[in-house]
Amino acid sequence: MATDAGRGDALFLAVGAAAGAFVRAIDALELEVLPALLIERVLTEVLAEGVANPGHAAEAGGLRAIYTPSALWAPAPRLVWWSFVGPGEKVANTTWSRAEQAVLAAAGVELESAPEAAVRISGGYADAVLRVGEQALFVRPALSGAAETVAHPLEHQLHLMIEQAGKLVRWRAERLLAEPAAQLAQRVLPRAAVDIMDAPAPRARWRVPAAGLARLANRRESATTLGRLLNCQLSWFAQDVLRLRAGRFAEIPEANQLFGNLAHEIVNGLLPPGPPPAVADIRSRAVELFEKLLPRMAAPLQQPEFAGELAAARERVPAALEALVQILHARGLEVVGSELDREGEVGGLALQGRLDLLVRQGAMPAVIDLKWTSSARRYREEIAEGRAVQLAVYGAIAEPGTAATGAYYLLRQRRLFAPRGSLLAEEDIEAVRGLDETLHEVIDDVALWRSQLDGGNLLATGMGEAADHRPSELMFEAPKEPCRFCDLTGLCRVGVEAL
Numbered sequence: 328m329a330t331d332a333g334r335g336d337a338l339f340l341a342v343g344a345a346a347g348a349f350v351r352a353i354d355a356l357e358l359e360v361l362p363a364l365l366i367e368r369v370l371t372e373v374l375a376e377g378v379a380n381p382g383h384a385a386e387a388g389g390l391r392a393i394y395t396p397s398a399l400w401a402p403a404p405r406l407v408w409w410s411f412v413g414p415g416e417k418v419a420n421t422t423w424s425r426a427e428q429a430v431l432a433a434a435g436v437e438l439e440s441a442p443e444a445a446v447r448i449s450g451g452y453a454d455a456v457l458r459v460g461e462q463a464l465f466v467r468p469a470l471s472g473a474a475e476t477v478a479h480p481l482e483h484q485l486h487l488m489i490e491q492a493g494k495l496v497r498w499r500a501e502r503l504l505a506e507p508a509a510q511l512a513q514r515v516l517p518r519a520a521v522d523i524m525d526a527p528a529p530r531a532r533w534r535v536p537a538a539g540l541a542r543l544a545n546r547r548e549s550a551t552t553l554g555r556l557l558n559c560q561l562s563w564f565a566q567d568v569l570r571l572r573a574g575r576f577a578e579i580p581e582a583n584q585l586f587g588n589l590a591h592e593i594v595n596g597l598l599p600p601g602p603p604p605a606v607a608d609i610r611s612r613a614v615e616l617f618e619k620l621l622p623r624m625a626a627p628l629q630q631p632e633f634a635g636e637l638a639a640a641r642e643r644v645p646a647a648l649e650a651l652v653q654i655l656h657a658r659g660l661e662v663v664g665s666e667l668d669r670e671g672e673v674g675g676l677a678l679q680g681r682l683d684l685l686v687r688q689g690a691m692p693a694v695i696d697l698k699w700t701s702s703a704r705r706y707r708e709e710i711a712e713g714r715a716v717q718l719a720v721y722g723a724i725a726e727p728g729t730a731a732t733g734a735y736y737l738l739r740q741r742r743l744f745a746p747r748g749s750l751l752a753e754e755d756i757e758a759v760r761g762l763d764e765t766l767h768e769v770i771d772d773v774a775l776w777r778s779q780l781d782g783g784n785l786l787a788t789g790m791g792e793a794a795d796h797r798p799s800e801l802m803f804e805a806p807k808e809p810c811r812f813c814d815l816t817g818l819c820r821v822g823v824e825a826l
């Protein structure tokens with residue numbers, strides 16, 4: 328409020344009021360130390376409905392919206408007074424002390440008294456009505472939240488004038504539901520029956536129109552799109568071929584994503600192509616870069632609710648980088664590059680991807696994919712079960728003509744996972760198939776799914792009877808919970824009982 332310095336910036340004051348509510352809540356807690364989570368909860372309460380911008384009124388069509396009746400300064404043919412409910416505009420309390428008022432009066436400054444303000448406000452109501460040339464519609468809801476509304480002060484004034492007219496001017500909105508052709512404000516509002524239709528039934532098999540198939544021309548798959556295809560053909564087709572996406576507000580990525588982005592950028596900055604940097608000062612350089620990048624790339628992580636995670640990441644990210652550089656030295660690996668865009672074609676399948684880190688031991692290339700995750704098991708199992716599609720794809724496109732091996736480097740845990748026998752292998756992980764074999768099985772499965780699609784059929788894996796329609800030759804097993812992370816549950820209606 329002090330910063331506003333009497334300028335009366337309505338939005339600034341609204342934010343100030345929310346901040347005031349927050350301070351009052353914190354005062355009421357009377358705690359010496361406030362846990363971050365508690366502060367977060369108080370903030371959530373205070374901002375539950377957000378802070379509306381008082382200077383911004385939503386408008387649509389040919390309407391001009393104003394907030395206060397006295398803002399109507401010119402004649403208007405029609406007036407719709409929405410939310411015509413009491414108690415009306417309040418007279419603001421004076422912020423001047425008596426002594427200040429005396430000083431101002433002595434200097435010839437006359438402040439508006441409360442009775443004068445009341446006259447001005449009610450005059451504004453009457454003025455607004457008097458400027459209307461044709462129609463005025465006052466809309467009063469029966470309830471405001473759970474409470475009954477009270478009459479607007481102007482309604483009391485109008486009452487004497489319109490009492491005689493009775494039903495001619497008072498109109499209950501329920502009539503819209505009861506009358507086949509209600510007449511309101513010189514318009515007829517007809518009521519008509521609407522056919523009730525059954526919602527489409529969920530089904531495992533979908534037919535694809537020819538126009539949809541045309542979208543397959545010149546397709547290039549990435550590890551992400553292949554992962555989606557192996558999980559559910561319908562989800563892949565809708566999201567990756569037709570590019571259907573769930574609508575989202577612009578949102579800040581979640582904490583893990585931000586930590587991951589930060590760690591990737593630090594690796595990118597400190598591992599230039601060539602021999603790995605010296606181990607001696609890599610940690611301090613990583614700490615320095617972390618602090619420099621944090622406010623630029625991941626400012627939300629500086630919020631109090633992430634204090635614990637941020638403190639841990641400040642320790643873990645530089646330590647992870649140090650451990651990675653030690654591995655590079657120990658294995659005689661040289662950095663080829665980081666964040667590299669690569670494309671390639673294997674077995675007729677066009678592929679693309681962005682490699683986090685490409686290294687080389689002599690003539691042998693290897694891809695290291697960085698992960699900021701709490702689930703080390705998931706990546707270990709992927710490799711052991713021969714499902715590491717990402718490593719298989721990256722290995723195939725890393726260097727033309729050479730198949731590169733690959734590994735996941737888990738930054739939080741400082742663990743490197745690669746199949747046994749790989750030049751990056753650190754822990755003993757026996758894979759049921761190598762990355763090369765995984766890639767060829769991916770290619771074969773893609774071809775099978777493609778032949779289904781050429782026949783115009785798509786399969787929604789999450790449907791109960793989908794198993795009956797899966798090609799029996801597929802190498803990748805049906806996923807256990809295909810719909811868990813899918814955005815299309817509403818579209819394909821999985822989980823809706825068939826009628």
Ligand code: SF4
Binds near residue numbers: 562788809810813
């Ligand atoms: S919700 Fe399940 S069945 Fe439907 S498209 Fe997604 S993964 Fe496939």
